[in-house]
Amino acid sequence: ATAQDGSAPDARPIPRFVSDNGRHALLVDGAPFLVLGGQVHNSSNYPAPLEQVWPAIEALGANTVSVSIAWEQIEPIEDEFDFSFVDHLLEQAREHDKRLILLWFATWKNNGPNYAPRWVKLDNDRFPRVVRQDGTVLNSLSPHAEATLQADRKAFAALMAHLRDNDAQRTVILVQPQNEPGTYGGVRDFSPLAQQVFEGPVPEALLSHLGKSPGTWREVFGDDADETFHAWHIAHYIDQVAQAGKAEYPLPMYINAALRGPFNPGQPGQYASGGPTDNMLDVYKAAAKNIDLLAPDIYMPEYVSYTTVLERYARPDNALFVAETGNAPEYARYLFATLGHNGIGWVPFGMDYTPYGNYPLGVKRTTPETIAPFSLAFAQVNQGMREFAKAASEGRLRGVSEQPGVPEQHVKLNDRWNATIAYGLPHFWFQGAVPGNPEPIGGALIAELGPDEFLVTGVHARVTIHPADQGVALIYDRVEEGRYVDGEWEFQRNWNGDQTDYGLNFSDAVQLLRVTLATYRTT
Ligand code: N0T
Structure with a gap:
């Protein structure tokens, strides 16, 4: 058989990111794909540690692995x-039937060039570092x-x-040039x-994106000039890479963000100044046209902080992709809220x-027990x-993901x-206040297949429609309980x-439901 485009039968399309009218999709093998991934530790990028990667990734049931x-x-x-x-x-x-995300650790790996070759990181004359105002x-x-x-x-082009x-084979589906760019300990470079x-003047591309009038950085951005200047230049640099x-x-390529606190951000430099933090997303959008999306690295287990970050990065001009998140058990449920913001992974x-x-930020040691809640969440979606x-x-x-102290959540599915x-209910008849789970471990996911048809799954939750x-x-x-096999x-x-009779109850069992609803008149 020949593929539709006349190419060789085994030629697969290049993974592609598409964004249209505020809707986003990562296309893998020609169709929308969700990255249900696992990122390895930073220095697992050698054959020996890779042996300790695959058993964990198998246990996790990830479809993708992010490797430096x-x-x-x-x-x-x-x-x-x-x-x-x-x-x-x-x-x-x-061999393990996994896709890959490659993380390019180069000029910036959490602010520093430690993964750059010695001929780069040891030559400050040729490859200068940021100089603070005090020199x-x-x-x-x-x-x-x-x-x-x-x-x-x-190097990146090579x-x-x-x-x-x-x-x-299109094993690699996404690439992240740099890692958590930005500078700790200073707001920007003050070298001559x-x-x-x-x-000098603020570039026209930035002015027009923000609808601002020309001027110097200080004139246009006031107190935010230093951070905005640093963000623009880092974004423009990565864009050229x-x-x-x-x-x-x-x-497709994305940049990940070392976040600032969503409510008490502190000063740039206390957080990575010049990175794609929530206040700099527009600057990155203007500067980095070759970057498909800006992705938060979320290490904040608290519900309101986590979901606020999701809201800030899920935008009509930015697809939500949680590039990193903590591997402590309380994070596992956030897969559901992330996908609920139409996330891509x-x-x-x-x-x-x-x-x-x-x-x-995560567990002291990754074990099959610590992986279990993540693997359950992935299994439901898979x-x-x-x-x-x-x-x-x-x-x-x-x-949705369970919020401590909020045992019931309400979601509009469609007009009907x-x-x-x-959370926390038995599967049978129950009277009294809904207790919530003893630990916040619940979540649910509902896709609309038609006006009266939904695909439903969840963990430790009761879904009532x-x-x-x-x-x-x-x-x-x-x-109907079942699953999709080859579509x-x-x-x-x-x-x-x-x-x-008592709602659709999900536990730690792997279960997917295709539900067709109807009504009868009560009056
Ligand atoms: C992440 C990871 C790795 C609330 C930390 C998070 C990864 C990098 N950095 O294990 O180093 O390569 O992207 C920074 C979180 C800052 C502290 C947040 C306190």
């Missing part, structure tokens, strides 16, 4: 490239140095060219070169069995992943139906009686 590719590893000596680890990783990912030097490279930009671009020539640029990479091989961090833990992905891309997906998600109209009551037409619904049984 260090500049020091692919260009240890200037102009001498070594892609042996990349090749090894591609081969192993295919002290920070371990963060300046975004104003042309030599650094050209060296990073060249990596992307190598992928183009060695990944017809940077200062000269700072005293991405552009060089995409010229070789146009995979969610990736807990530190999902390997190497002897390291990033506690207090059975209908392509259907949920399609629904997300069309704005038809609702999802609403849902209540209740109500007609929006007065004078009618719900009657289930069908509540076809595989029916297992019809739920009725005790299984539906």
Whole structure:
């Protein structure tokens, strides 16, 4: 058989990100895809630790693994490239039937150039660092140095060219140029070169994006001038790196953010100044046209903070993708709220069995027990992943995560139906106040398949559906349990009686329901 475009039968389309009218989709193998991922620890990017990656990723049931590719590893000596680890990783990912996200640790890896080769990070004259106003030097490279930009671009372009020539399988679906860019300990570069640029005019592209009038950075942005200036130049720098990479091989690319607190952000420099924090998203959108989306790294387990971050990054001009999140058990439920914002993916961090833990951001040591709640959440979504992905891309997906002290949540499904998600109830008849789960572990996900048809799953939650109209009551037409296999619904049984009389109850069992609703008149 020949593919529709006349190419060879096994030629798969290049993964693509599409954004239209405020709706977003990551297309993998030609259709919307949800990244149900696991990110490995930073230094698991060698063949030996990779052995401790796969068992954890299998236990997690992830469809994608995010792995660092260090500049020091692919260009240890200037102009001498070594892609042996990349090749090894591609081969192993295919053997394990996983897709990959490659994380380019180069000019910025959490503010610093520690993953840059020694010929870069040890040569401050050729590759200068950020200088603070008091003249002290920070371990963060300046975004104003042309030599650094050209060296990073060249290496990244070589990596992307190598992928183009060695990944017809499209094992790699996303690329993250840099990691949590920005500068800690200072708001921007005050070197003479940077200062000269700072005293010049704000670029027209930024002015027009923000609807502002021309002037110097200080005139246009006042007290926010230093941070905005740094953000613009970092974003523009990364954009040029991405552009060089995409010229070789146009995979979708994103930048991840080290967040500032959503309510008490503090001062730039206390958080990574110049990164894609919530206050700089518009600046990044204006500066980085080759970047498909800006992704939060969420290490805030508290419900209101977490969901506020989701709201701030899920925008008509930005698809929500949680590039990293903590791997402590209380985070597992946030998969559901993330997808409920029509997210394209969610990736807990530190999902390997190497002897390291990033506690207090995550667990002290990743074990099968710590992975279990994440693997349950992934299993629920996996059975209908392509259907949920399609629904997300069309704005038809609702999802919630349990909030401590709020045992019931209400969700509008469409004009005809609403849902209540209740936590901590037995599966049978129950009278009294809804208790909530002893720990906040519940969540639910509901995709609208048609006006009266929904795909429903969840964990440790009861889903009850109500007609929006007065004078009618719900009657289930069908509540089919099953799963999708190669896009076809595989029916297992019809739920009725005790299984539906008290709502649709989800526990830690892997269950997906295709529900067809009807009403009868009560008056
Ligand atoms: C993340 C990870 C890794 C509430 C931390 C988070 C990863 C990087 N950084 O394990 O280093 O490569 O992207 C920074 C969180 C700052 C502290 C937040 C306190």
